[in-house]
Amino acid sequence: MEKRVTFKGWLLPLCLVLPQLLVSAVFFFYPAIQAVWQSLFIPDPFGLTSQFVGLENFQYLLSDKYYLASFFTTATFSILVTLVSMVPALFLAVMADRLLKGAATYRTLLIWPYAVAPAIAGVLWLFMFNTRVGIVSWYLGKLGYDWNHVLNGPEAMGLVVVASSWGRISYNFLFFFAALQAVPKSVIEAAAIDGARFWKRFFTIVLPLLSPTTFFLLVVNVVYSFFETFGVIHTITSGGPQQTTTILVYKVYSDGFVGQDLGSSAAQSVILLFLVGLLTILQFKYFEKRVHY
Amino acid sequence: MATADKSGMVESSGRKLWLTHLLMIIGVFFVFFPIWLAFVASTVTQADIVSPPMPVWPGGQMLENYKRALFAGVNVPVTTMLLNSLIMAIGIAAGKIIISLLSAFAIVYFRFPGRNVFFWMIFITLMLPVEVRIVPTYEVVAGFGMLNSYSGLIFPLIASATATFLFRQFYLTIPDELAEAARVDGARPMQFFFDIVLPMSRTNIAALFVILFIYGWNQYLWPLLITTDPEMNTIVMGIKQMFPSGDDTADWPVIMATSILAMIPPVIVVVSMQKLFIRGLMDSEK
Amino acid sequence: MATVELIDVRKSFSGTEVIHGIDAQIEDGEFIVIVGPSGCGKSTLLRLVAGLETISQGEVHINGSRVNDLEPMDRDIAMVFQNYALYPHMSVRQNMAYSLKIAGVSRPEINKKVEEAAELLELQDYLNRKPKQLSGGQRQRVAMGRAIVREPSVFLFDEPLSNLDAKLRVQMRLEIKELQTRLGITSLYVTHDQVEAMTMADRMIVMNEGVAEQIGTPLEVYQKPHTLFAAQFIGSPSMNAFDATVKGGEAVLESGVRIRCNCSFEGEAVIGLRPEHLIADENGPLRVNIHLAEPLGANTLLHGRLSQSRDPVIVSMAGVHSALGTEQNMRVSISPDNVHVFDKATSQRVASLKA
Numbered sequence: 041m042e043k044r045v046t047f048k049g050w051l052l053p054l055c056l057v058l059p060q061l062l063v064s065a066v067f068f069f070y071p072a073i074q075a076v077w078q079s080l081f082i083p084d085p086f087g088l089t090s091q092f093v094g095l096e097n098f099q100y101l102l103s104d105k106y107y108l109a110s111f112f113t114t115a116t117f118s119i120l121v122t123l124v125s126m127v128p129a130l131f132l133a134v135m136a137d138r139l140l141k142g143a144a145t146y147r148t149l150l151i152w153p154y155a156v157a158p159a160i161a162g163v164l165w166l167f168m169f170n171t172r173v174g175i176v177s178w179y180l181g182k183l184g185y186d187w188n189h190v191l192n193g194p195e196a197m198g199l200v201v202v203a204s205s206w207g208r209i210s211y212n213f214l215f216f217f218a219a220l221q222a223v224p225k226s227v228i229e230a231a232a233i234d235g236a237r238f239w240k241r242f243f244t245i246v247l248p249l250l251s252p253t254t255f256f257l258l259v260v261n262v263v264y265s266f267f268e269t270f271g272v273i274h275t276i277t278s279g280g281p282q283q284t285t286t287i288l289v290y291k292v293y294s295d296g297f298v299g300q301d302l303g304s305s306a307a308q309s310v311i312l313l314f315l316v317g318l319l320t321i322l323q324f325k326y327f328e329k330r331v332h333y
Numbered sequence: 334m335a336t337a338d339k340s341g342m343v344e345s346s347g348r349k350l351w352l353t354h355l356l357m358i359i360g361v362f363f364v365f366f367p368i369w370l371a372f373v374a375s376t377v378t379q380a381d382i383v384s385p386p387m388p389v390w391p392g393g394q395m396l397e398n399y400k401r402a403l404f405a406g407v408n409v410p411v412t413t414m415l416l417n418s419l420i421m422a423i424g425i426a427a428g429k430i431i432i433s434l435l436s437a438f439a440i441v442y443f444r445f446p447g448r449n450v451f452f453w454m455i456f457i458t459l460m461l462p463v464e465v466r467i468v469p470t471y472e473v474v475a476g477f478g479m480l481n482s483y484s485g486l487i488f489p490l491i492a493s494a495t496a497t498f499l500f501r502q503f504y505l506t507i508p509d510e511l512a513e514a515a516r517v518d519g520a521r522p523m524q525f526f527f528d529i530v531l532p533m534s535r536t537n538i539a540a541l542f543v544i545l546f547i548y549g550w551n552q553y554l555w556p557l558l559i560t561t562d563p564e565m566n567t568i569v570m571g572i573k574q575m576f577p578s579g580d581d582t583a584d585w586p587v588i589m590a591t592s593i594l595a596m597i598p599p600v601i602v603v604v605s606m607q608k609l610f611i612r613g614l615m616d617s618e619k
Numbered sequence: 620m621a622t623v624e625l626i627d628v629r630k631s632f633s634g635t636e637v638i639h640g641i642d643a644q645i646e647d648g649e650f651i652v653i654v655g656p657s658g659c660g661k662s663t664l665l666r667l668v669a670g671l672e673t674i675s676q677g678e679v680h681i682n683g684s685r686v687n688d689l690e691p692m693d694r695d696i697a698m699v700f701q702n703y704a705l706y707p708h709m710s711v712r713q714n715m716a717y718s719l720k721i722a723g724v725s726r727p728e729i730n731k732k733v734e735e736a737a738e739l740l741e742l743q744d745y746l747n748r749k750p751k752q753l754s755g756g757q758r759q760r761v762a763m764g765r766a767i768v769r770e771p772s773v774f775l776f777d778e779p780l781s782n783l784d785a786k787l788r789v790q791m792r793l794e795i796k797e798l799q800t801r802l803g804i805t806s807l808y809v810t811h812d813q814v815e816a817m818t819m820a821d822r823m824i825v826m827n828e829g830v831a832e833q834i835g836t837p838l839e840v841y842q843k844p845h846t847l848f849a850a851q852f853i854g855s856p857s858m859n860a861f862d863a864t865v866k867g868g869e870a871v872l873e874s875g876v877r878i879r880c881n882c883s884f885e886g887e888a889v890i891g892l893r894p895e896h897l898i899a900d901e902n903g904p905l906r907v908n909i910h911l912a913e914p915l916g917a918n919t920l921l922h923g924r925l926s927q928s929r930d931p932v933i934v935s936m937a938g939v940h941s942a943l944g945t946e947q948n949m950r951v952s953i954s955p956d957n958v959h960v961f962d963k964a965t966s967q968r969v970a971s972l973k974a
Contacts, residue, residue: 043505045512045671046444047522053443057451060436060497067470068458068492074469132360138353148604149361152368155599157551157569160592164367167374173585175370178385209364214611267462271553275573289465296468297558305468312465320459510704513671518718518765519692528717532708 075313078306090303097307106283107291107308114266114287117201121265125205126257129212130250134242136213137220147217154210158203159271165203166276189277193284196277200285203276204269212257219253220246263319266312288312368596374589375399382585394586402590407575411591414568417483417560418550419598421567424487425549426542429496434534437500438526442512455494462493471558481562490548490555496541499616503537504530540613543606547599568595621682621695621772621805622647623668628677630663638663639829640677648803650796654816655826655852661809662777664826668807669775670694682772692718697766698775702782703758705750705765711737712746715764736764739798756787763798774799774806780815792819813853817841825849847966850891850959856920856933858891858959865890865960874927876904880958884969891959894920894935903952907932912943919943 079097083090101107132150136143153161168176169189177187189196223246231241247254270289273279279286279294286294292312296305370389374382377392402411439445440452470489479485507530515525556570566574572591576583603610623645630638638660645651653661666672668679670691678685686694697718705714712733719729737743740760750758759779766774779795780788796819799806810816816823817837825832825840825848833845837853844850850858863870863878865888870878872890880890895918897905909923921934921943934951943949962969 043441043512044509045442045516047442047525049443049522050445052522053439053445053448056439056443057436059432060455060494061451063432063488064454064458064492064494066492067473067489068466069454071466071469071473074472075466078469128360132357135353135357135360139350139357142354142357146357146361148607150364151603151607151610152600153364155547155603156368156596157553157599159551159553159569159573160595161367163572163588163592164371167585167589168367168370172582173382173385173387175386175389206364206367211614214614218611218615267465271551271569274553274557292465293467293554297471302468309465309468316462316465508702508704510700510702511706513669513691514698514700514704514706514765515717516671517669517691517696517698518769519721520717524721529706529708535708 072313075306075309078302079310082303093303097303098311101304101307101311106286109283110286110288110291113197113283113285117197117204117269117285117287118262118265120197120201121204121208121269122258122261124201125208125261126212126254129209130216132209133213133216133220134246136217143217147214150213151210153207154214156207157271158207158268159275161203161207162200162272162275165199165206169199191281193281196281196285200269200273200276204265204272208261208264212261215253215257216250219250223249259319259322263316266315288315371589371592374585375593377586379582379584379586383582398586398590399594402587402594406591407584407587409563409566409571411568411571411594413564414566414571414591415594415598417486417565418567418569418595420483421486421552421556422546422549422598424483425490425552426545428487429491429545430538430541432491433494433496433500434531434538436494437497437504438530440497441501441504442522442525455497458493459495459498467554467558474559480559481565485559486556486565486567490552496545499541500534500537503534507533536609536612537616539606540609540616542613543602543610544613546602550599622680623773623805623807624678624680624683625664625668626678626680628664628667628679629675630660630667630672631675636675637829638667638675641824641831643824643831643834645805645807648805650799650806650808650819650821652808652810652816652820652823653826654810654813654820654823657811659826660829661811661824661826665775665777665807665809668773669696669698692721695772696775697769697771697773698777699759699762699766699779701778703750703762703779705758705761707750710747710749711742711753711761711764714750714761715768718765718769732768732770733764736767739767740764755783756791759783759791760794763795767798767802772805774804774808776806776808778809778811780810781812788815795819813855817853825852827852843968844891844959845968847889847891847961850961850968854893856894856935858893859897859932860889860891861925861928861930862963863888863890868955870958870960872925872928874925876925876927878904878953878958879955880960881955882958882960882969884960884962887963888969889961889963889966891961892953893957893959894933896953896957897932897934897951898953899936899949900952901950903950905932905951905953907934907949907951909943909947909949910945912940912945914939914941921949 080092080094081090082093082097136146139146156164168174169187171177171188171190180187187195189199227245227249228241231245236244266287267289269287270293273285273287273290277285279290288308289312292305292308295301295308373389373391374387375398376395377388378394381388381392404410404412406414436455440448474480474485474489477485479488511529512525515529520528551569552567553570556567557573560566560570563571563574568591572588572595575588575591625641625643627640627642628638629636629640641664643651653664655661663672667674670686670689674687678687680686681694681696706717709717715733715736716729719732724732733746734743737746740763742757742760742764745753745757750761753761762779776795780791783791792815808819820837822834822836823840824834827848833840833849840849840853844853847860851860861872863872864886865871865880865882866885868879868882870880870888870890872878878890906926907921907923908926909921911922913920913922916939918935918937919940921936923932923934924930925932926948960969961967
């Protein structure tokens, strides 16, 4: 799409884009290119010189069992976060949509967790499941279950998944609710006349109509679980125990800043970059398609 | 009419409606419980907490705990961290909005050399979150001596062009005739920008401000990397620093009071500007 | 007060010429209507005069001086847009004052001019409202007011009435014309509606595919259309046209029917017969097979086909003719003076009406 009206001149527009150009160049493009460049080198142990090694960093990574494990961890984590954040959100949205009165109040209450930073969410959930003082872990103990996410990998994973999904429920709820409100009531009524009961209507009519929103949320939640959950993992498990909750972004951080392995960290960044690119293309391809309807 | 219809045939009977309300209340309870528990913990003594199970109703230590958090804290008073967070969040929101308003205006209303290249550049920045390029970005910021500074906190996070893209979309919906009318009325490009485009973008600016404020406030990884000086800690990343290393018991009442303080500003923004927030959310993701 | 002169004005968009050289002389205070079907280039022509598009070739003069390279604001013009283009966030007062404010006119002066214009347009009670609180007709007036306060040399109107409903359109048509007559400001008015063109214009420019088919007063265009296009575009219902061979003051239709005409042209031609000039006549040369009668009250439109050739034809008869209806036949004739003859090869008029 283009404007019919344009103003003349080139100096003014260049001045207008200059701030953005400078900020992106210095803090975005230069670092991004630098990441690609660094991924081709290995620095010596003292960090004084570095040696060009080509794709060796990548070869090493792809044969490193910790890195491959981290891939697997990330996949598990993403799928779980997406499910745990979307299913309850959809359920709540369907409930809220049935209500004429009070839906707005519930919405206001349900928005809250979105405003809570992932790192704070991590602290809240850590507090509830803390092995010494946590109220939930205490009651679990009373029931005979010995909760210990500090030592037990699956429990740690469960905890970071729940903590990461919690705030996302609000987000997904808002989108599902808006989409449900946009479903034409005449369609629902037609189905009702045809004799379909509520859940039957939901699965045969409403859910298919929601599929654009659902797909959109799938992609967005996967991207979220890849990147924005860093705070949750850092506050609750720091990637442990035994790296069972070390997702890719966390590994970039821990290898780069804690382990000071810049070449490997950069190569990991490049791989991540590639993954995000794929997800983005997927998203755009999809939206392009939808435009044609 | 649509809502009236809804209450008719498709609506469930009164008993079922109660069930729906009940389910909603249970849902809200579960979603709210962590926040409630944090609030309770911020009103009781450390002793109440370390002897589980902790109480689920607020105690009488609220003022005490919050006073301690705000003015003493663990490493640094929480007031300092709140101020840092506020500066960072407002800096990111305002900075990003200002540069985006200008560059979107340029790409929509001008044809200048390099326009297409520029457009593709901003398109690329949409794809890559800061998490992916942390190490080199850290080096750049360190190279400028911007560690432990507000500009170091703010600039790398306004580098992506999401807002530019949004404003471009919005400008494209402004009728061509308005620009023509302004030209006939004698407005120069910047007069057109300030007198017509900017006032017309008010709602979009406000909606985006809400979203970006929360985005900035909730940042964790970046402040964690570049603020080694506790005086520069933001509240969201500072909480983790309040946990003692090793086996010492954390000062839970103060940590929980800090958590509550950390979520108050974004919650106020979201709840009080709910309409704008939802609009901003829907806009910024489409 | 100004004259406008167009000298061989041409416009190309990325290599394709859409305005093919238009010449026109517009006198001071004249109301010129540029009329034509959509896509004929009429709006583009207006925008060339406004300075919203750059002129590819030729010249536009306002008040004797060349304005090709001047910005719109420096051409001493004001424009009323089809969708009014009111600034949505400004009150009526601010909308009207905007150009004066930019020009640096003093505040009391601005207020005075805005209030004068508001009075003229009966907008005094609405000065503090926003455009979305106004009706279509009121918005139209604000757009007019915005043009008036600048006291320009030339008014440009781009289909200003096309967003209004039929009744309001007739009323605003009168208001605009009255206002223009009172202020005496030279005006160019673009429309696709030939009724607007006929009723408002001092002179009209009939445009088709980027060419000015005819420039003249409404009656000139109606009575002596220069081209077949102008003949068919102006007048309602549209003029009937039949292929014919003209020889010795007689047009012979393909079916062999002969119609007398005042014309010295000989050869292949198209003859044009206005529906209102066809007269019921038992001895008339044309036999019409009527399919449908539309009673409009003051007159009756008969749609049918020539029974000799099956060509479609429309007859407009004064008064009510309830007896006429489906599948009836009637004969019609036409005065030789009312037969328009166009050269088939060029579509140009070759016969004039009786002098």
